[in-house]
């Protein structure tokens with residue numbers, strides 16, 4: 001069975017007891033979360049989120065610049081007024097450089113990806129602080145509270161790294 005087929009089975013079970021069909025489109029808790037796509041980070045369970053609570057924008061590293069399009073939509077059209085950034089320990093973004101992945105693409109795909117910034121980082125804490133600053137300084141992002149955390153994949157805990165206030 002493919003993973004997609006497994007999802008169909010899991011969803012049939014989920015939908016059989018589903019009772020939240022009347023939720024509003026805008027996130028009830030008016031927050032947008034930018035988090036790494038890492039499989040070990042379950043934002044709903046780790047942060048206590050229910051359906052309808054929040055936007056969760058995920059990408060490799062939980063990088064702010066990569067999430068900008070979604071953040072602007074979240075704020076301008078769907079009313080969110082707070083941002084939370086979540087990076088995490090043992091992140092894959094700590095393991096490579098732009099040069100490494102561009103070289104891999106060159107040798108495996110015979111393509112040039114030199115124009116793409118893959119946004120890896122060498123310092124986890126600094127990556128969170130950098131992303132708070134990117135959003136704070138962006139003229140396209142409202143002046144809202146921004147808080148950055150590191151999620152520890154080893155303990156399940158979040159550790160606050162910084163905030164815009």
Ligand SMILES: [Zn+2]
Nearest residue numbers: 036038091092
């Ligand atoms: Zn990661």
